[in-house]
Amino acid sequence: MSDPYSNLANEDDALQARIADAMDARCLEPAQVEIRRAYLGDLELPEGAYAVEFGSGTGHVTNDLIEMAGATKALGIEPSPIMVERARQHFDGKPSLRFEVGDARNTGLPSSSVDLVLMHTLLCHVPDPQDAVREAHRILKPGGLVAVCDGDYDTATAQIADFDPLDQLVRFMINQNVTNLWVMRQIGELLGAAGFELGRRCGHGYVAEGEAGYFLTVIDRGADRMVETGVLFPQTAEALKAEARSRVSSNTFFGFMSYVSQIARKPIG
Template sequence: MTSTEFETAAPDPIVYLDRVAATDLGRSYKGHMLDVLDIRPGQTVLDLGCGPGTDLTSLAQAVTGTGTVIGVDHDPTAVETARARAADRQTVTVRLGDIHDLPLPDHAADRARTDRVLQHVTDPAQALREFHRVLRPGGRLVMGEPDWDTLTVDHPDSDLSRAYTQYVTDKVVRNARIGRQLPRLAAEAGFAVPAVIPITSVFRDAREADKILGLERTAQRAVAAGHFDQEAARRWLDHLSTGPFLAAVTLYIVVAESYPGRSRRAVAADPATTAGRH
C-alpha cells in the first residue's frame, strides 16, 4: 500500500507545527486571527496551547514593549522550545500548564488566542470556562479550530473518501467537530460570540496536502482499524498520487468576548451570541 508520494510516518510534533505555520494557508489564517484579535499596545495577551512558540513573536510585536505576552502549554518539550525562541523578547514569558486549569489569576489578560488546540483536549467546555475566568471584562478571545467532518477528498469511488473522512472524524481526532461547536460552547461558558468566520482550505497538490493531512499514514491506521481493506486503501492512494487532486476542509475562526455584567446564563440565552456575522 505504500506510495513514494506520501509520508508513511508522522513527523515530530514541533516539526509539524512549524510546517503548517510556514505554508500559505498557515500564514493566511494566522494573520486573520491576529487581525480580529485586535491587540492594542500595552495589553496582556495569552497564547493558550502555544506549542513551540510559533506565534509568540507576532503577538509580542502587537503589544509592543509596553505589553505582555504569556504562552501556556502542557508539553515540557514545547515549552522549552518556546522559551528558547522567545529568549530575546523581554515581554514574553512561557509557562508549563494545563489549559483546563490555567496557572493564572482571575481577570489576568485583555486578549487570548488558541489555535487548533481544543480539537485535542479532554474537556473543551472546561477549557473555555478557564479562558472566561482569566479574561478581564471586555476582553476578547479568538479561537481557530477545524471541523474534520467537512473534510472532502475527491475520488472516483466516493464511498472510499467518505469512509476515510468518517475514520478521521470518529477515531483519529478527539474533538473532530469542535469547529462547529465552538460558538455554542463559548456562549455556555459566558462569552458573547459576535463573529464566526469560516475559512475553507483547498488543496490541489497531493504532496502538499499530505504534509498537512497525512493521507497515507492515516489510511494505514484506517486499514489496521478495519475501516478500509488493504486493496481499497491501495486504490484510493494510487489515484490520489497520480490523478488530478482536490481536497478541502473548513476551519472556523470564532471571536468571543467577555462582557461586564453578563451572566453565563444570560449570554447563553441571547440568540445574538450564537449567530455568526462578519
C-alpha cells in the same frame, strides 16, 4: 484509539515529535497563515496588551499574537514538554514570548490579568471544552477578548471522484485524532454559558497548495493508523501514500477543510 492530542504528554516521544513536525508544517503554509491573519489581524487590543495561547504546540500561533494581533507580550501554555521545547527553540531570543508546560483547564494564572486568550485548533482535542472556556473567562480582564478557531472537521476531504480511496485515509485520521468533531458548531453555546458576549464569526476555506506538506501528513498518519489497527496491510498503505504523492506531482491532489473562527468578549462589569 483515543485522540493522542488530548493527552500528548503521555504519548511516546516519537509520536510527540511526529505531531510537532505536522504542526510546524501546517503553521508555516501560506494558506494557514492567511486564515490566522484573517481573524487575528483586526482585533482591538489595548496598549501593552498581554495575550495567552492555550494549547500552543510548536509556538508559531503564539508568535502571531504579537505579529498579527499586536500584543506586546505573549505566553503559550502547552502540556507536551516536547512541544514546549520546540517552541522555545523556534523563538529563542524573543523576550516578549514565553512558553510554559501547563493545562488550559487550570492555568494557575491570576484572575482578570490577560487581555486576549487564543485557542487555535485546541478545543476539538479537549474532553471537557467548557472547562477551558471557563478558565479563559476567569483569567481575562473585563472587556478582554477570547478568539477560538478550529476545524469544521466534517468538511475535511481529499476526494476527487466517487469512491476515492484517499478520502478514507482523511476520514480515518480525523476519526482517530479529534475528540469534538462538532466543536465549532457548538462554540456559541459554550462561550455564552461561560458568560461571554459573542462577536464576529467567520468561515475560512483551506485548500492544500503546492507540495501539500500538511495534508500529506494527514494522509500518512491516516494510512499508518489503518495499518496499526489492522484495516490495511502495510504495502497497501504505502501504495496509497504513493498515490497521494503522484497526485501532488501531477497537480491532481485535492485537500480541503473549512475552519471557523469566533471572537467573544468578557463583559465589563
